[in-house]
C-alpha cells in the first residue's frame with residue numbers, strides 16, 4: 001500500500017501511556033497516518049514537549065477534544081481516556097461514521113447495569129453500546145471484523161482470559177474452581193500521580209490490592225460465562241510488582257478429568273490458538289517470563305498439571321501496554337479494516 005492509501009486516524013488521550021504506545025505503534029504502521037491528537041489538560045502543548053524522545057519523529061500539537069473536528073479528519077479514532085468518558089464521546093463519533101476503538105471499560109460490558117454497579121456511572125448510550133464488540137481477537141475475531149465500535153479489554157482480563165479460555169470452552173475444568181493470581185507492573189496504573197505508584201512506595205515491595213473487589217472481575221466473568229455456557233464466578237487477585245511493564249497471570253483450576261495430563265492440554269491449547277498469530281504456547285516445562293513479551297503484542301502461555309491436587313496451572317505473560325492495551329487496539333483496527341492481523345505490531349522483544 002502506498003503512502004496515499006494510509007487511512008487518517010486520531011488518538012484521544014494522547015498524553016497518557018496508552019496514547020504514547022499508540023503513537024509509537026501507529027508511526028510504524030504502514031497503513032495509517034496520525035492526523036489528530038486530542039486531550040484535556042495537555043491541549044495546546046507540543047507533543048514533543050511531553051515526550052521529548054519522540055521529537056525527531058513528531059511535530060504534533062495536542063488539540064482540544066471536538067467530535068466534529070475528529071469526524072471531519074479521521075476514519076478511525078482511539079480513545080485512551082479514564083473510565084466514564086468514552087461513553088459520552090463515542091455516540092456522536094459513531095453517528096458520524098468514525099470507527100471507534102475504546103481502551104477504557106466503557107464498552108466492554110454487555111449488561112450496562114453491571115458496568116454502572118462497578119464503575120459508578122449511569123449510562124444513557126444504550127443504543128451505541130449495543131453495537132460494541134469485545135476486542136479480544138483470539139475469541140471474537142469475526143465479530144471485530146465487521147464492528148464499528150470496539151471495547152478493548154482490560155490488561156488483566158486479557159492475560160487472564162488468554163490463559164482460561166480453552167479450559168472453559170472445552171469444558172476441561174470445574175469453572176467455579178478457577179483462581180486467577182495476577183501481577184502487574186506499575187505502568188498499568190497509567191501516567192498519573194498515584195501514591196501507590198511512587199518509586200518509594202512500590203520499589204522493593206510487592207503486595208495485592210483490590211482483593212475480592214477489583215473491577216476487572218466482572219469483565220473476566222462475563223467472558224468466562226459466555227465460554228462455559230452458564231454463569232461463572234472466578235476468584236481474581238491482582239498484585240502490583242516493582243517493575244515498569246508486564247503482567248503475569250497464574251490460573252489454577254480443578255480438572256474435570258484427573259487423568260488429563262500436560263501433553264493433552266498442550267495439544268488442546270495449540271489447536272485452540274492455531275489461527276492466533278500472537279499466542280505462543282510454550283513446550284513442556286517452560287513457563288513464561290514477562291520480559292519475553294515486553295514491547296511486543298505477544299502472549300506467552302505455559303501449562304502444568306499436578307496429579308497430587310488434580311489441578312491444572314496455566315501461566316500467561318503479556319505486555320500490559322501492548323497486548324493488554326494499545327497493541328490489542330491496533331490488532332483490532334487491522335481486523336476492522338480487513339488488513340493482515342499482524343500489520344505494524346512488534347513480535348520481538350527488547351532483550352535482555
Ligand SMILES: NC(=O)C1=CN([C@@H]2O[C@H](COP(=O)(O)OP(=O)(O)OC[C@H]3O[C@@H](n4cnc5c(N)ncnc54)[C@H](OP(=O)(O)O)[C@@H]3O)[C@@H](O)[C@H]2O)C=CC1
Pocket residue numbers: 012013014015016017018019038039040041042043065079080081082083085103104105153154155187188189190191192320321324325
Ligand atoms: N495502563 C494500562 O496498562 C492499561 C490501561 N487501560 C485503560 O486505558 C485507558 C487509558 O489508560 P492510560 O493510558 O494508562 O491512562 P493515563 O492516565 O496514562 O492517560 C489518561 C489520558 O486521559 C486524558 N484525560 C484524563 N482526564 C480527561 C478528561 N476529563 N477529559 C479528556 N481527557 C482526559 C489525559 O489527557 P490530558 O493530560 O490531556 O488531560 C491522558 O492523556 C484507561 O481507561 C485505562 O483504564 C487499559 C488496559 C491497560
Ligand SMILES: CC(=O)N[C@@H](CCC(=O)OP(=O)(O)O)C(=O)O
Pocket residue numbers: 083103104105153154155156184185186187188189190216238240
Ligand atoms: C497496576 C494497576 O494499577 N493496574 C490497573 C489496571 C488498569 C486497567 O487495565 O484498567 P481499566 O480496566 O480501567 O482499563 C488497576 O488495577 O487499576
